Amino acid sequence: MASDSMDREIILADFQACTGIDNIAEAITLLELNNWDLVAAINGVINDCSTAEAAVAPPATSSSSSSPPSSSSAFCPVLPSRHIVERQPRMLNFRVEYRQRTVEVVVEEGSAVGEIKHILETELQVPISQMQLKGWKSGDVSDVTVLRSLHLPKNNSLYVLTPDIAPTASTSQNSVLQESLNQNFLLVISHREAQRDYNLNFPGSRTIQEVKRNVSDLTNIPVRHQQWEGWPAAASDDSMTLAASGISYPCHHLSVCRRSSPANNQEPTEECADVHMVSDSEGDDFEDASEFGVDESEMFGMGSSTGCRKAALMPENSENESDALLHFTAEFSTRYGECHPVFFIGTLEAASQEAFYGKARDRKLLAIYLHNDESVLSNVFCSQMMCADSIVAYLSQNFITWAWDVTKEANKARLLTICTRHFGSVVAQTIRTYKTDQFPLLLIVMGKRTSNEVLNVIQGNTTVDELMMRLMGAMEIFSAQQQEDIKDEDEREAREMVKREQDEAYQLSLEADRKKREAQEREQAEQLRLQQIQKEADDEKEAIRLSLEHALPPEPAEEGGEPISKLRIRTPSGEFLVRRFLGSTKLQVLFDFVASKGYPWDDFKLLTTFPRRNITQLDPASSLLEAKLFPQETLFLEAKE
Secondary structure, X not given: OOOOOOOHHHHHHHHHHHHXXXXXXXXXXXXXHOOOOHHHHHHHHHHHHHHHHHHHOOOOOOOOOOOOOOOOOOOOOEEEOOOOOOOOOOEEEEEEEEOOXXXXXXXXXXXXXXXXXXXXXXHHOOOHHHOEEEOOOOOOOOOOOEHHHHOOOOEEXXXXXXXXXXXXXXXXXHHHHHHHOOOEXXXXXXXXXXXXXXXXXXXXXOEHHHHHHHXXXXXXXXXXXXXXXXXXXXXXXXXXXXXXXXXXXXXXXXXXXXXXXXXXXXXXXXXXXXXXXXOOOOOOOOOOHHHHOOOHHHHOOOOOOOOOOOOOOOOOOOOOHHHHHHHHHHHHHHHHOOOOOOEOOOOHHHHHHHHHOOOHHHOOEEEXXXXXXXXXXXXXXXXXXXXXXHHHHHHHHHEEEEEEEOOOHHHHHHHHHHHHHHHOHHHHHHHHHOOHHHOOEEEEEEEOOOXXXXXXXXXOOOOHHHHHHHHHHHHHHHHHHHHHHHHHHHHHHHHHHHHHHHHHHHHHHHHHHHHHHHHHHHHHXXXXXXXXXXXXXXXXXHHHHXXXXXXXXXXXXXXXXXXXXXXXEEOOOOOEEEEEEEOOOEHHHHHHHXXXXXXXXXXXXXXXXXXXXXXXXXXXXXXXXXXXXXXXXXEEEEEOX
């Protein structure tokens, strides 16, 4: 289902351009039946047309005559797979505006947004932390976003905001422009021929060129044929943003129509200009070349040798394929304008790698465009088909487009050698069978697991609608194969992930066992150390006890001349220690006696029962008589806290 945010007028214009349905009411009805899903609606029209053609088609007859393959036939030779080579990077151009400065930045498509900011930091002397890069069509993006994921065209316009940096006196007047870049402008565009008004909202960062392209989708008037009224005098450059163009805010009125043909008596200019013929998508006849003041032979690139001749799209005997394709792209833009497919700059093998050998979700079809200036169809095909906005957008999104010029025999021979090397002799032989007036050709190639396959060969005698249907048909076949490849790739990655998780779990288990074993060993070592310390402490206590026991005076007899004190000492275990002491015996002897029994006075205190007294707090030099432990006393031991 089409996104609610998409302008239905744009969908309607695209649908009419692709299907050739001129009746707006009928087109809207078909779109509403498919919930405004553009692809579903186009497929429905294609299926209906195919059914109708099958119903009225005459029976096929066999023919023994040999003829070149038709552009409508699917040519599917099996092509050998090739070794992967290093692909050439696609370069993107950015025109960045900051206050009164403009910086041109060229980076690879595989670069991140942060790399653009690093370049701008050097050029503008603005810290990255204070820099906001605006103007992305997909909204704000992070610095780690890869440019390839944004599906950007070759040329882009951005602007820098620095809200934390106050503008200087020389740039204060530019602050209004910076604010305008974030504002939305309502353009009321009147299509004079259709007598219809379009109310379009655009941000101030949108360029005039982008506005004209959007209007081209709505009105079916190519940008090069648009004649405008209402643009300010300052809006002389189509790459200028709306904020800088001087249009009225918040609303500005414009009008557009198709540029009229030049007068028949127009004087020829000194330079030769390409004549672009205009044909409606319904397949109307071409306009008379005399309206443009040129001869038909000049229109089709067949002027006399004395007239102005176009430069070749590709130099003859070029040693480097990339250089040849750079020349091809530059000359193609000169002839037919900047709105054309993005031609891959690099070898055919590198283009194959770009299209076929990435992740399954990132793979694309390979479109090989073969140009021949000697064919009367070349100018028409390039200007009306290859440069049509819908074809350019569809090719850029779904295809890697590689081009070659076979006008010169040397270049054609080199192409056949390249095709034989990469795709096999069948493709090269097929190209040989096409005559000059059947060019240009567009070969649609799909990569498979073990080989490559040519899905279709589209000749130059086609229309925009037929070309779009052929491309969409190839995409349907490719999408089905891609879904299988994605499924297989996901299953393979899932298996690899399970294996990685199992390996990681096994390694973690080994690590846990190792740590557990080391912990046990440390614990055992600690226990042995503590046991050794305890043993040494016990041995030391035992030695002290024995020494105290040997140092004790002998126990006096019960009957003697001196006073005798009989003491009963209750231990914490409930046992009693009974001994006689002389009344003159010092308390220290009593303490030593108790310690010799395993109760050192540093750990235990000796208490009387009643009244409760702590004997260990008395002077050890005092006698038992002085401590009132005579003639007998019951004491008890208590551990100190």
